[in-house]
Amino acid sequence: MSTIALELNPFSLMMEPERVLQTMERSQQLRGLRRHKLHPLDKPLIPYTSEALASRAAYDEEIDAQDRKAQASAFLLN
Template identity: 85%
Template sequence: MNDTTTALNPFSLMMEPELVLQTMERSQQLRGLRRHKLRPLDKPLIPYTKEALANRAAYDAAIDAEDLEAQADAYLLN
């Protein structure tokens, strides 16, 4: 198999990581990409209000208060 065919075949590239790196280095499209780091989990995009935090805490408390084992037993017995 010649180099052009190998470079175009993604399955052969998966078997040869060094060839992948060489192909990436030669790629004009990859070199043209703008590079910047995104960190979406560092902070929320929309700040939480006290009301939203209270609502979420109330919802979590309601879920925690439910007797899930009893509900599962009732579901399985019916």
């Protein structure tokens, strides 16, 4: 009973990495998993046009200008 409790205790497993590997090898659930490799997307699904990039840059600049204006007015009030 105590060996089963130690195998299932995550804190005891953290202190003994070799027991983690042994437990993983004995696990029916882990052996039953399907294995496949996932790849991150290298490119966006929809390519951005130069107009869309320019529009986004203009919007970002507008937001940044508002932030700078708010910071300047807060600085002047103090």
